[in-house]
Amino acid sequence: MLRYALLRLLGAIPTLLLVIVLAFLMVHAAPGGPFDAERVLPSDVAANIEAAYHIDESLARQFMRYMSGLARGDMGPSYRYRDYTVAELIGSGLPLSLQIGTLAMALALLVGVSAGSVAALKQNSMLDRIVMSFAMTGISIPVFVVAPVLVLLLAVKMHVLPAGWSGTAGAAKFVLPVVTLALPQIAYIARLTRASMIDVLGSDFIRTARAQGLGTRTLIRVHALKPAMLPVLSYMGPAIAAILTGSVVVEEVFSIPGLGQFFVRGALNRDYTLVLGIVIFYATLIISLNLVVDILYATIDPRVRRR
Amino acid sequence: MKKSGGLLIVILVLAIVGPWLSPHDYLSTNFDSIFKSPNLSDGHLFGTDDLGRDLFVRSMLGVRVTLLVAIVASLVSLIIGVTYGAVAGLIGGRVDAVMMRFVDTLYALPFIFLVILLMVAFERNFLLIFVAIGAINWLDMARIVRGQTLSLRERDFVDAARLAGAGTARIIFRHIAPNLLGIVAVYLTLTIPQAILVESFLSFLGLGIQEPQTSLGALVSVGVNQIEGASWVLLIPAALLALMLMSFNFLGDALRDFFDARQAS
Numbered sequence: 001m002l003r004y005a006l007l008r009l010l011g012a013i014p015t016l017l018l019v020i021v022l023a024f025l026m027v028h029a030a031p032g033g034p035f036d037a038e039r040v041l042p043s044d045v046a047a048n049i050e051a052a053y054h055i056d057e058s059l060a061r062q063f064m065r066y067m068s069g070l071a072r073g074d075m076g077p078s079y080r081y082r083d084y085t086v087a088e089l090i091g092s093g094l095p096l097s098l099q100i101g102t103l104a105m106a107l108a109l110l111v112g113v114s115a116g117s118v119a120a121l122k123q124n125s126m127l128d129r130i131v132m133s134f135a136m137t138g139i140s141i142p143v144f145v146v147a148p149v150l151v152l153l154l155a156v157k158m159h160v161l162p163a164g165w166s167g168t169a170g171a172a173k174f175v176l177p178v179v180t181l182a183l184p185q186i187a188y189i190a191r192l193t194r195a196s197m198i199d200v201l202g203s204d205f206i207r208t209a210r211a212q213g214l215g216t217r218t219l220i221r222v223h224a225l226k227p228a229m230l231p232v233l234s235y236m237g238p239a240i241a242a243i244l245t246g247s248v249v250v251e252e253v254f255s256i257p258g259l260g261q262f263f264v265r266g267a268l269n270r271d272y273t274l275v276l277g278i279v280i281f282y283a284t285l286i287i288s289l290n291l292v293v294d295i296l297y298a299t300i301d302p303r304v305r306r307r
Numbered sequence: 308m309k310k311s312g313g314l315l316i317v318i319l320v321l322a323i324v325g326p327w328l329s330p331h332d333y334l335s336t337n338f339d340s341i342f343k344s345p346n347l348s349d350g351h352l353f354g355t356d357d358l359g360r361d362l363f364v365r366s367m368l369g370v371r372v373t374l375l376v377a378i379v380a381s382l383v384s385l386i387i388g389v390t391y392g393a394v395a396g397l398i399g400g401r402v403d404a405v406m407m408r409f410v411d412t413l414y415a416l417p418f419i420f421l422v423i424l425l426m427v428a429f430e431r432n433f434l435l436i437f438v439a440i441g442a443i444n445w446l447d448m449a450r451i452v453r454g455q456t457l458s459l460r461e462r463d464f465v466d467a468a469r470l471a472g473a474g475t476a477r478i479i480f481r482h483i484a485p486n487l488l489g490i491v492a493v494y495l496t497l498t499i500p501q502a503i504l505v506e507s508f509l510s511f512l513g514l515g516i517q518e519p520q521t522s523l524g525a526l527v528s529v530g531v532n533q534i535e536g537a538s539w540v541l542l543i544p545a546a547l548l549a550l551m552l553m554s555f556n557f558l559g560d561a562l563r564d565f566f567d568a569r570q571a572s
Binding site: 012014015018019022023026027029030136137139140141142144145148149151152156163241244245248249252253263264266267268270272275276278279282283286287290 | 412415416417419420421423424425426427428429500504507508511512513514524527528530531534535538541542545548549552553556557560
């Protein structure tokens with residue numbers, strides 16, 4: 001097991017390096033400097049600024065400097081938010097984004113797995129069809145459509161939930177962002193759970209257990225749930241990535257001062273260091289969570305380890 | 308399958324013909340008719356936006372741009388994916404292993420964020436959007452084509468062709484490629500909605516198609532700010548986008564089931 005975990009860890013390192021190199025090169029291949037403005041700076045001022053941000057050095061030296069900074073958790077200063085470092089900005093936006101993302105993931109798992117299991121048990125019933133057409137709709141409609149439509153319905157028209165973030169207190173303001181973020185994942189997880197549950201329920205060991213007189217409830221809880229959850233577990237990696245991407249949209253729509261909003265603002269303001277820092281941060285997060293999922297999978301399903 | 312196909316054709320025809328039939332165009336602003344709600348009397352079928360521009364023509368333009376980007380991007384991914392997959396599958400062995408390991412590594416990359424970075428670093432133009440989206444979506448295609456090629460390679464008719472003296476090129480183009488068509492068509496139908504999603508996501512954030520051009524994602528992002536007063540500015544492009552995505556997904560699913568069933572028999 002330890003061997004498997006170490007091997008996976010070694011496999012993740014080149015991927016992460018590849019992301020960092022690609023992202024770094026893209027930003028530095030950009031035409032025009034980060035401080036090109038309408039007003040042309042006097043040449044000595046421009047030279048001073050370039051020296052202060054080290055953009056007068058060769059690409060290789062800049063890369064080495066950036067990497068050694070990264071190793072110490074230093075991603076350099078933001079180009080647009082004066083007096084803030086990229087690490088400080090990420091630190092200030094992260095807790096809120098993390099909170100919303102975790103809640104959305106928990107909700108998605110809870111609702112998705114229950115809905116999928118129910119649909120599988122009552123296969124081809126009315127309920128099954130309703131769950132599945134809801135799932136197809138949820139997969140098709142993007143977060144940036146669901147979010148404003150839900151705001152329109154529940155906040156603007158019916159006034160049951162707050163539409164924005166600032167100025168509203170309490171847990172109510174979490175409801176819409178979390179639900180919006182969770183909906184597409186609920187849809188995917190419900191579909192996956194249904195398919196794999198049907199698969200497992202048709203297998204021999206379930207028939208044996210049923211022949212021994214076990215009730216449906218015990219059957220599901222003790223025998224079927226664990227093997228049926230394996231595909232869902234392996235979907236956790238893509239789900240995490242999707243929730244991260246979705247959080248960028250959700251934070252924009254609900255004006256939540258999280259990491260995603262810094263990312264979008266940074267992208268629109270051409271704040272190169274900030275965007276680069278957040279991309280690398282997101283990539284690290286996704287890759288390491290994928291690693292955790294893989295190792296978790298291997299602890300549950302020993303067949304994977306021996307490959 | 309028929310319903311979603313039919314709906315797509317209706318939307319497509321409207322997008323092509325609609326703007327010609329309307330008395331309005333997508334560019335002219337009219338500050339006397341800002342936020343007109345949808346009505347038949349003055350020809351603003353879908354109402355007008357914050358600058359008094361006709362929303363019907365703009366939505367249809369949005370559909371055109373969104374579809375164009377999606378189709379071209381899917382073709383880019385098709386070309387890369389099919390070539391890569393077919394080469395890996397045909398050569399096989401160690402080359403195949405290395406090529407597929409590379410695809411696995413790329414799978415782990417958070418592409419969407421790299422695309423955003425690309426959009427930030429360079430001028431936002433159409434071409435870049437095509438290439439960027441195509442570059443994301445070719446991985447699935449490569450995997451599927453490789454798998455299919457691997458199994459086709461071992462089939463009797465390939466041996467027969469070889470015995471009859473056909474060269475490698477002839478085998479690829481006359482015997483393997485036609486057999487890939489079905490599955491490639493299915494996955495192309497499923498790639499288009501993914502490309503639509505990426506394009507409209509970028510445009511929604513303001514990083515994709517730029518004004519005065521528009522796409523459904525850009526229209527939705529305008530609508531978000533008008534949610535309190537003029538909800539149709541949001542709802543119409545949102546509904547169009549949702550309908551298109553659902554139709555493509557249903558169609559792709561149905562085609563895949565049909566294809567799987569045919570292969571099984």
